[in-house]
Amino acid sequence: MITHIVPLVLKEEREDLRAALDIPFAPDLSQWKTLSLVRVKPTWVQADLYPSLRDHPELASSLLLLKSPEWDRTLAIYPLGTLGVNCNLIVDHGRPTANVRRITSQGEHKAYVVCALSDGRWEERRVVKVAVEEARRLVGGQVKTAHTGDLWDELGVCTWESFGGSSRTPDRPTKQMLLDLVPTHPVKTFLIDDGWQDTRKIILPSGSVKSTLYSFGPWEGMGAPMVDVISSLRAKGMREVGVWITLQGYWYGIDRDSPLRLKYDCRPFRTYDKSQKRGGIHIPLAPGEGTQWVPSPEKAGQFWEDWFWEIKAWGVGFLKVDNQADYDQITGPGSSETQQAMWSGMLSAVDKVWGGMDRVIMCMAHNDRLLNGPGGLDFARPPGNLVFRNSDDFNLQYEYAHPDFVHWNIHNTILTSHLSLIPDFDMFASNPPSTWPLYHALLRCLSPGPMLLSDTPDTQTNMSLISRMTAEDVSGTRKIVKAPTAARALAGRWHWDNLRGDHDGPALMAGTSFPDACGAMIGVWNGRNPSSGAWAKDQLSRQDVGDALDLEGDIKGEYALWSMSFSKENIWKVALVSSDECRGMPLSLDLKPGECEAVVIARTWEVGGEKVAVVGMLDKLIPLTGIRVTLQEDFLTVKCQFASEPLSVLVFEEAPNWSRLYSKLHFDLPRSTFATELTRLRDDLWLVTVTS
Template identity: 25%
Template sequence: MALCPRVTTYPPLGKATVLPNASEVQITVIIEWERDRQYPFELELLYAEAATAGHPTSWKKQPVPSSGSPSIVLDPDGTYNTASFTGSFLLNELSPATSEDGSTHIVFTVQYRRDKFDAWKYVKAAQGIETGEFIVPVISSQDPSISESLSLENSWEACELDIAGGTQVWQLTSSEKIAKSQQDDTVLEEIVLGRINRQLRFMAITRIEPFWIGCEHDREHFYISNDGLLLSFLSTTGKCVTLLALNEADDVYTVFRSSSDGSIIVAGRNDGLAELPLQVLVAISPDKQASISAVLSQARQKVSKRPKFQAFIETAHAQSLSKPEISFFDNMGYCTWNGLGQDLTRARLLDGLKTLAAQGVKFNTLLIDDNWQSLGKTGLDFSEPGFRGWSRFEANEEGFPGGLGSVITEIKKRYPWIQYVGVWHALLGYWGGLSHDTEFTSNYKTRMVRAKLRLNTPGDVLIIDPDDIHRFYDDFYSFLRSSGVDFVKTDVQHMLGQLVDPKDRSEVPTAFQSAWTSAYLKHFEGRAISCMSEIPQILGHSFLQDKTPKILLRNSDDFFPEIPGSHPFHLFVNAHNALLTQHLNCIPDWDMFQTSHAYSSYHGAARAISGGPVLITDEPGSHDVALIDEMAALSPAGRRIAIRPGVATTVDMWDSFAAGQMLRIGASTASGAGILGLFNIADGVREALIPVHDLFAGAEAPGAILVRSYKTGQIFAPQTPLEKLVKVKCATRGWDVLTGYPLTKVGSRNVAILGLTNKISGAAAVTQLEVTDNVISLSVKALGRLSWYLEGDQSAPGKIIVDGKHELNIDTVSAEPAGNSGTLYAVDLEELWRTRDLWRDGLATIEVRIIL
């Protein structure tokens, strides 16, 4: 800790916080210092109306009285003293004047001194902490016009589409039409849209590379360095304005850009036959998540009317023979990419699996990544892997003698716990498409297209012609299925957006998406991973619908074990990209990672709560088995599964990565618990005061809540969400997961079901929960330390019955004091399953009844 005391506030400094329906504002401050000295600290709030604020030293001042400490997650690595201050200030005292719409916008900071003889220390000067802002919006009974939030140029017309729950949606259409493109893919026509009124912050989902999306942030001036897909703005009125670049016509590509004066530009390209306008969807809401949800919902309706989309759905339904096996997404898996390297062979694969099994690392899903395919020349530089082409269905003879089916048969024979084996391939064949003069050119109609390959290098790429692509994919996946393949990871899909010729751009993307979707539904029952596919031509087409089953979508750029600075950014980008991808027809996949690594638990905790799969790529012999056990659990059928909550997203979408604020990632569970992951993305210690209601971001918080820290096991109960704060500290690479559980009355006492407390996302193991009279009935999908909290002394429960017939001895139930006045009970379901040999194939969940 630095010599200066550390100051943590709520509302937080360095951020903009919206406080809805507030007539008074409560400011809480914790001052923490390491030295064993007793100081009678004094604290003052400095504040001003944002419109007239100068330097904080000229702002108004209010003393903040000392108070009892909020709940504090203990820091096991250090000793420190704390002083707590809480003050409630009437809004009309802080800001007698309001803006034209009636909202209040205050900037604030604090200053402190150790005692009355010490000089006041302004917190930014002492610690570099920026000022904070809070907005108190006014809820109006009238529906405002779009002009109150967005100043449109005259070349745009607005049509209101929907209003529900305080969220309004418009479609904006340009009066200027754009003709059929005769240019390559980089030439877009630009039309200035307008500017956001009273802009305070913005977050943009942009195309940071041709194949990945990411996020950009700033404050009052709108500027993005990459083409944008989705823009969200926070205004000083407290409202969120979200814009989605989408055209309801086929073959129109639309993105956002920015001008030097901060205006929003819509840029587009028309690959269709007729002249068409550019279009944008806009949603305005006091709820930032609701505004994003609204534009995606309207976009889905628009896309469903496109002729090419309707043909896509009709074909997909005709080829789909069965529904997907949803449990596939829960399986813990292993990928060969980083762990076994890119020089993959049958011998290396089998040797690696042997070492993994000997180390006790067992998984249900195996992905054989790149370098199994047979490759040939393409007319480009064969020494560059990105320019090679695919030459036949069967695996390469040098690395896989005996073929693909032989090695898969051997794998499943040796390791019966591996339920699914999948293979990687590129959508067009390989990185450079198809090799010339092969069985493909003999058996299928092909087409030479001009496309931009790796590093945007233009080249001639041989592909299957759209007229024959359905037959090709049906044959290819028939071969894979006959070889024992159970799923596919289809990569390099961004090539559909790298085509240069307008005719190819119009004909190729939708045909390939239709053929691929139909084939994986028919042959693999929906078991597929879509990768490098975060491009508008795919996100706004095959993923912007809910007519086919969901599949896994790689949600961000790769995990790079050798680049230390990439790890915090990887989590940050995934959490922001999920703001968009959570509304698509997919389950976001945060990519594989290694468990024996400086950032292993950091990545592992994020994967556990992400709502997506847990996929590792360990080098054989380098494992953290304890971390694997924390991320995953055995199912009642004996399979190792990820305990997936709902899709997780960032809670603080206005915070930039450069600001270094604690990254907060929120998810929900089927049983009503709320999960909030906390990750330090900066060097050095970071602290945060967490409002209990933030654990239930996106949903209404229960009236009484129990909060548990995963890292320390501390329990805080009962908590009232509108009043209570929890303080968390994380060192470099540090993290914690707070879980909030609804407290339910049983007689005169509160009870909460915590799920599996030895698992990071253990609350998500509870799939159903019912409390009636003195009986708690629940279903769990995984085994571990099942825990529940009961207010009062450590009296033993009456009975615990598992799976309808197995009554547990009371002496197998542990009990320990928890919270202010309660008891935490626990029973080890995994130990029960082992000692009684209760494993049963096909058993997805078990029932537990706790009779008090």
């Protein structure tokens, strides 16, 4: 792997800097195929593919992934800023260009661009990680560690979609409406989304109506004080209740007639003309018709602390802070410092009041600060992994919404899975079928993020699906069975341009490894136009397996592949793959419109003279979660953290010596009494299922 660092200095007298990048080992990149995380909306970034760098649009990018014309090298270009400057990328006539903009009003500030060039397939898997880790080193960011908190380990409820979104009647929550949303099945977290706050309407000169925050309390129609609302929710079993706010307080800031205005020295800023692109494409942004009032930098921290201590006294345990990237809609002198002070003050207050970064969901936050700065690289803020909404909303009302949602998330995690973030794939509905429940549930379980249901009161929750997403631990509590790290698009497919369309073609695929289980999972989705009737027809290759396992080199040992049978055309498909031999490979997968599949990758072991592979809890969507497999000499131990779920092992033999195998195979389960069932799948393949 070759790396190159481009240092950038914004002089004290400058407000911005654009610098074309000179990369010595790749002087002409104009014809390289380009995957770019572009800021397509004020608050959202998505990974889009372009035939060449010359075809890149006039949009800001948080990461460029370039594929050489010979298809043998991949170049990652990753910009990073600080609390003093924002830094992203633009493309100018086929040349990648650093785009640095001042935040603080004084001083000289540094920014950087990290370039990492892979040579060969296995280095390609690591190229983004190498770039991100080099960026951390440059700014002194905290090393990312696995998240160990338990706030998000059970199911929850989010009220926004449950009320029917913006079309709900009434359009604001009441105490009774909230209580009616508490399901009969066990859930832990309850998020009260938009609508609960005390707001006022303002009318802009054009006639457009906006809403502003008047006080820290609830709206007058809530029907009870918030402390009563939350205690009533707790009485119905909700152990953690959270509320939604925006980084401006409300969508359009603080009301000019509010007592908050004087108390927190709120200052007026013109809002930008919305016809302009964001992310520093236009410098400065031309003002539009509106004015927002927001707390001054000197009062920002106190604003958040006062508010958070008040709502904590109600019983609130976590927050969703929305509209973060849209803070740069305010323009004029001091606006960027105000934005920064509100962001930093909010995180410091969360840490002081609740004591952990997992207590805030960072939403609509796709900007330089999160993706290319202190948010994602964990410096100049309270340490810890931030829960980060990874894409635009679930269940948008257009034809391609469901395939697009999966596509955005598994490609955005190419970057976000390496940052100090917990990718959050948004709420989802278990019913009705029109919301594609299994399609979305598989994606949600392939991330360690929150699992918030948005089932409406008139819809029966699909408990069969919920049971495949959860399992009991030894205490009897139902926990989410989900991946410890977020799945991301397989590296060998990053630059494929045939994943969508109206005709049969390849599937969307994302993988994540399970080191404790000595395996990995690959999620597979038909991402083609739903109305076209097009199938996803694909084949899993040895390279795909290596990508999912995230190997630093070629495959060592042998792995079994097992299809989970979510789709009728892919029932119990099995293959074996090693560095020098394959059986049943490439593994063919065929998906109808709206279908998904999952493939377990499990290391094979020689135990008692028999070849075995631990494929986990096959009644779950993600069967390797909570499994630990260890081999000592000829003795294999399989440990499972869940107490009552069937655990399965494949045995590749026509006539196994069962007594010898069982003497070498030990199941370490929370409950000591268990039963064993044998199923012959074919002449030379058995499935052993153990139930505690």
